[in-house]
Amino acid sequence: MSSREDHDGGTGALSSFVETVTRELRQQIVSGRLAVGTRLTERSIAEEFGFSRVPVREALRILEGEGFVRTRSPRVRVVAGVDDADAGDLFDVRSTVETLTAARAAEHATDEQRAWLHAIVQEGQERLLRGELEALPGLNARLHTAIASAADSPMLLGLVNQIMPKVTWYYTAVVGERALSSWREHAELAAAIVAGDADEARHRMREHVAGTRFAYLDRTLRTASVTATAPVEEDAARSAGPATIDGSHRRDHAVWRVRPAAVPLLRGARGGVLGGARVAVKDLYALRGHAVGAGNPVFLSRAGREDSTAPAVQALVDAGADVVGIAQCDEFAFSIAGVNEHYGVPVNPRAPGHLVGGSSSGPAAAVALGQADLGLGTDTAGSVRVPAAYAGLYGLRTTHGSVDMAGVVPLAPSFDAVGLLTREPELLSRALDVIAPDSASEPITRLLMVPALMRRLPQHVLRVVRETAESLARGIGAELDLVQLTEETARGWYAAFRTVQHAEAWACHGAFVEANPGALAHQAEERFLAGRALDAAQVDAARESVEAARAAVLTWLAPGTALALPATSGPPPRRDTPNDEFGFTRQATLELTFLPSLAGLPALTAPLAEVGTLPLGITLATVPGHDRGLVDLARRAARIQQAAS
Structure with a gap:
């Protein structure tokens, strides 16, 4: 036996050598000194450390298990690239574990620990000002470990220590773009802990982790290096082997919860009118054999697999469409931002660097990216129309109650409706025929605008909206009139709508929110809690106001008449x-967006305008049951635009 092998004699010595090699190699990989793809041979490493190959072999095995090393062939190991499937899981773990450590640290930190946090933040900011970015990943790890130490929980500290090498690896990958914002967030987080504010500390940590997730996903999309992301639910077929969409290997955990693969989740019937169409289904709909996550990992973890498929989904499948994946959404669909702190922010290819909107963010992004042809979403207060506007798509909110909502996680049943998203109106027309075959098709000959609803629009946006409405009216030979509604009345209607929405949201999900404190993002939880604060008299009065408002709106409309509204208050x-x-x-x-929802109207957002180079959608809404008339109008408008260009 060689002298180096003699060094390995004894179990204790061998363990120490393995630990040394593992720690040093891990640090070199995390810091980037060992680049991705670098070949790692037992012989060269053994010579570098002065050990035999035995501890080196064990260290490489450990590092491979941790994801830092991969085996290219039986005899060749190389430094692995950052794996985006692991990234999604890591950020999920961090969002759960580190938000808890931050809250516990605010409650238990000693004066000495608070001073230590302040010192680390101060050093990080000083290094940042001097441009010493290479020092920041290590300081980031020190800060997060110090917070875990202050939580006074050996278990939490152990969990944070376990994930910190991966955290540092991922942070190193985005330190250039995240340095300024992350250390500002660190200062806000440390201030909340020092102040002893557990709720604020939890919120700041959740936002901080989400910010890093967003930066990482942005980076992977920009460099086209995103690998297949592991699904949240246990879907073995989705994690086996690479799959492509339109020749691309890009996968965005913020877009898909269960990603597309070689085989659809549900294969469409042959010969249907939607044959060949790929559908992205919002994570609120039941699909047989899959769980529903509703945009929240805790809810998902407690959901069983569905025994049947929601009727709206089944109708598309029976018409030939393939359900290719389950798309992300804002938590319980209670937002129009398209921001999910657990899963990230989808990319908006129509407006890079801008929000795609929500809550049907995943289906909208999938359609806009070309990863699906048809998005199946829901719309309570604009959750299909807003992302359609921001992503330059067609988005239809169907008449309230016209499409079966069975098997769909509700938010506010008085306003919830099935919605569709497409890149062009012809597919939207075919899909509408499938899910609402009895929809009427009265040609639109009169357009109405409601100035009182547009009081918050910037002047340059208002000008574009007016010019677009006038152009559309001329193009289709329609009258364009104004509805006289006072701003005070409009505000009262909106307040009543929101009151009923919040009350019903709490009725649907209040038990979950109360039983799982901290499971929702801070802002989402606040919206639900607003519903808890309402008393029965307030809700009853609001319902009466909603009914009166609905009756008033219906007096404006008749078959052949449509409201013309900006879909959003501006570009994304x-x-x-x-x-x-x-x-x-x-x-x-x-x-x-609230008015069509309040009145139960079908409403279609079409990409008819721009502010500069950014999309601005126009929403058209008409009498209940006349969805077909809106889609036909969108097809006419598209032909007019095409001819003009």
Whole structure:
């Protein structure tokens, strides 16, 4: 036996050597000193460390198990690339574990630990100002470990220590674009812990983890290096082997919960009118053999596999469409942002760097990316119309109650409706024939605008909306009139709508929210809690106001008449829009989208306008049951636009 092999004598010594080699190689991989693809041979590593091959072989086995090394052939091991399937799982784990450690740290940190957190943050900010980015991943790990130490829980500290090498590896990959924002978030997080505010610390940590997830997904999409992302549910067929969509291997965990693969989740019947159409189904619909996640990993973890498929989905499948995947959505569909702190923000190919909108964010992104032809979503207060507007798609909210909502997770049943998303109106027309075959088709000859609903629009956006409505009216030979509605009345209708929506949302999901504190993102939880705060008298009064408003709106309309509204208060916001600024945008948009929902109208958003180079959708809404008239109008408008161009 060689002298180096003699060094390995004894179990304790061997374990120590294995630990040394594992730790040093891991650090070199995480820091980038060992680049992706670097060949790792037992002989060269053994010579470098002065050990035999025995501890080296064991260290490489450990690192392969951790995902830092992969075997290219029986005799060749190389440094692995960052795996995006692992990334999605890691961010899910971090969102759960580290939000808890942050809250516990706020409750249990000693004065010494608080001072230590402040010192780490200060050093990180100083290194950032000096441009010493290479120091930040290590400081990031120190800060997160210090927070876990302050939580006064050996189990939580052990979990954080276990995932920290991977956290550092992923942070290193995005440190250039995340440095400034991450250390600002670190300062806000440390301030909440120092102040002893557990709820704020939990919120800040969740936002911080989400920010890193978003940056990482952006990076992978920009470099076209995204690998197949592991599904959340246990779907073995989805994790076996690479699959392509239109020749692309890109997968976005923010778009798909169960990704497309070589075999559809549900294969369409042969010979149907939708034959060959690929459908992305929002993660609210029941699919036989799959769980429903509703955009929340805790809800998903407790959901069993469905015994049957929702009727709306089955109708598409019976007409020949293939269900290729289950697409992400905002939590319980209670948002129009298209931001899910657990799974990320989908890319918007029509407006890179901008939000795609929600809550049907996943289906919209899938259709816009060409990964699906048809998106099946839901629309309560704009959840199909907003992403259609932001992504330059056609988005139809069907007449309330016209399409069976059985097998769909509800939000506010008084307003929930099935919705469709497509890139062009012809497929939308065929899909409507399938899910609402009795829809009427009265030609639209009169358009109505409601100035009171557009009071928050910037002047340049308002000008584009008016010019587009006038152009559309001329193109189809329709009258264009104004509806006289006071701003005070419009505000009252909106308040009543939101009251009923919040009350019904709490009735549907309040038990889950109360039983699982912290399971929802902070803002989503706040919306549900607003429903809990309402008393019966408030809700009853609001319902009366909604009924009166619905009756009033229906007096404006007749077959052949349609409202023409901006789908949103402006073009899609940037992904880095500050919360307060987006809050204004969200409010102004909801004051536009609520009216068709309140009145139970079919409403179609079409990509008819632009602000600069960004899309601005126009929504058309008409009397209940006349969805077909809107789709026919969209087809006419598309032909007019094509001829003009």
